[in-house]
Amino acid sequence: xxxxxxxxxxxxxxxxxxxxxxxxxxxxxxxxxxxxxxxxxxxxxxxxxxxxxxxxxxxxxxxxxxxxxxxxxxxxxxxxxxxxxxxxxxxxxxxxxxxxxxxxxxxxxxxxxxxxxxxxxxxxxxxxxxxxxxxxxxxxxxxxxxxxxxxxxxxxxxxxxxxxxxxxxxxxxxxxxxxxxxxxxxxxxxxxxxxxxxxxxxxxxxxxxxxxxxxxxxxxxxxxxxxxxxxxxxxxxxxxxxxxxxxxxxxxxxxxxxxxxxxxxxxxx
Amino acid sequence: xxxxxxxxxxxxxxxxxxxxxxxxxxxxxxxxxxxxxxxxxxxxxxxxxxxxxxxxxxxxxxxxxxxxxxxxxxxxxxxxxxxxxxxxxxxxxxxxxxxxxxxxxxxxxxxxxxxxxxxxxxxxxxxxxxxxxxxxxxxxxxxxxxxxxxxxxxxxxxxxxxxxxxxxxxxxxxxxxxxxxxxxxxxxxxxxxxxxxxxxxxxxxxxxxxxxxxxxxxxxxxxxxxxxxxxxxxxxxxxxxxxxxxxxxxxxxxxxxxxxxxxxxxxxxxxxxxxxxxxxxxxxxx
Numbered sequence: 001x002x003x004x005x006x007x008x009x010x011x012x013x014x015x016x017x018x019x020x021x022x023x024x025x026x027x028x029x030x031x032x033x034x035x036x037x038x039x040x041x042x043x044x045x046x047x048x049x050x051x052x053x054x055x056x057x058x059x060x061x062x063x064x065x066x067x068x069x070x071x072x073x074x075x076x077x078x079x080x081x082x083x084x085x086x087x088x089x090x091x092x093x094x095x096x097x098x099x100x101x102x103x104x105x106x107x108x109x110x111x112x113x114x115x116x117x118x119x120x121x122x123x124x125x126x127x128x129x130x131x132x133x134x135x136x137x138x139x140x141x142x143x144x145x146x147x148x149x150x151x152x153x154x155x156x157x158x159x160x161x162x163x164x165x166x167x168x169x170x171x172x173x174x175x176x177x178x179x180x181x182x183x184x185x186x187x188x189x190x191x192x193x194x195x196x197x198x199x200x201x202x203x204x205x206x207x208x209x210x211x212x213x214x215x216x217x218x219x220x221x222x223x224x225x226x227x228x229x230x231x232x233x234x235x236x237x238x239x240x241x242x243x244x245x246x247x248x249x250x251x252x253x254x255x256x257x258x259x260x261x262x263x264x265x266x267x268x269x
Numbered sequence: 270x271x272x273x274x275x276x277x278x279x280x281x282x283x284x285x286x287x288x289x290x291x292x293x294x295x296x297x298x299x300x301x302x303x304x305x306x307x308x309x310x311x312x313x314x315x316x317x318x319x320x321x322x323x324x325x326x327x328x329x330x331x332x333x334x335x336x337x338x339x340x341x342x343x344x345x346x347x348x349x350x351x352x353x354x355x356x357x358x359x360x361x362x363x364x365x366x367x368x369x370x371x372x373x374x375x376x377x378x379x380x381x382x383x384x385x386x387x388x389x390x391x392x393x394x395x396x397x398x399x400x401x402x403x404x405x406x407x408x409x410x411x412x413x414x415x416x417x418x419x420x421x422x423x424x425x426x427x428x429x430x431x432x433x434x435x436x437x438x439x440x441x442x443x444x445x446x447x448x449x450x451x452x453x454x455x456x457x458x459x460x461x462x463x464x465x466x467x468x469x470x471x472x473x474x475x476x477x478x479x480x481x482x483x484x485x486x487x488x489x490x491x492x493x494x495x496x497x498x499x500x501x502x503x504x505x506x507x508x509x510x511x512x513x514x515x516x517x518x519x520x521x522x523x524x525x526x527x528x529x530x531x532x533x534x535x536x537x538x539x540x541x542x543x544x545x546x547x548x549x550x551x552x553x554x555x
Binding site: 230233234237238241243255258259262263267269 | 280
């Protein structure tokens, strides 16, 4: 059975897909700044922010947009093994296949051998998971200006230290992503629903409901997606059990918002 | 699939929890408001009571324990109230003559009489034989039922000041609507009545009054005797020592008077006695 609630629920599945990228004014500005930074002769670009602020989505969107015009490689999950990391880069960027171990020195020889080619862009998500030693080698690699790196980091105290110690002295572009404001969150939710033709559901979100959601999620996109997924799941459950008349349907019920928050752990009840 | 019933139960518990602080705050505000209101209403009651009761002392007469707080004093005639008259605060001793007969006509046991300062103005107009005064602020339970008739004089002594000058005759004591007629008598019978009472209760104020009265009448020997009696009962009454010394001077015992005054001044540092001593020495007082 497919109702507006089921369709709306699916909109908020927590999937990082460039097609689901929602253009918000502030985010668009940041995105444009990132695109401009890539054109500059920078060695590395740092994209950081708290979990759920849309860093991965940014990288995906960037990869999608840049892949048509230039050589760009996205690594969504970190390759923690050093040899494996360089082997993957050698194969993807320089088309050099290695069956055995490939250390940094050997990889640098490959890089030098292929100089003069267009500078490829490597996008590394979740870079906080890389070891310090590997991060130092990535930095050295970026210093050769043969590969340009865009890395994302979670903004924590530890990651700040990494940023300071290893990258602060380099030529850097740092871009911080933040949680959405209440107004941005409303646009985000409604745009997302309207993109999936869920106009009725989009109209249910009054300012009061969005403010309540924002208060619960602090404007975090991931938490908001989780909450709204549960919210529409609850609506569809009420619909299935023919109890929809007991809750508001012309606008998002505060009761359902709070029940969703309880279920997702945003409210400790 | 979500368990809606369980989720609703958890939500209900959450709502109750979330309302608890608000409920506590509202209840606290209501409680505080009620307490404040009750305090305010109490204050209003107190204010109303204050307004209802005049600050002027009232005269209360009880069948068993009649009381006058501020008697009306007029023209050297004693004050009146029967059977016993008490003065609160300063006025310790009230000399009572059976001048007024109070005949309560009902069964109530308390009369409240309110003094009026109007008598001060009326004193100047001595032609006015009596007055009546009604104080609306004081409830006089007995007023309409009490008839006070002055038959004889009454005398009041101010024991603190022990000043005979303050003892006056009262022409009238009129509680509320009832009239009191007071006849002024200025005979020596006053003295005999007071002597009679003095013999009964041995009150130094009475003996001092008699001494002063005798001194005024020129009977210095009797004045000396009653002043001596007064000093014997209470040696701290300045005016008694002064009358005693004056009587001695009048009796021609100037040296003895000076000796007495010196001793008294040494003991009490009385300024009145000092002035008299100077006057006797300088010959101003003879």
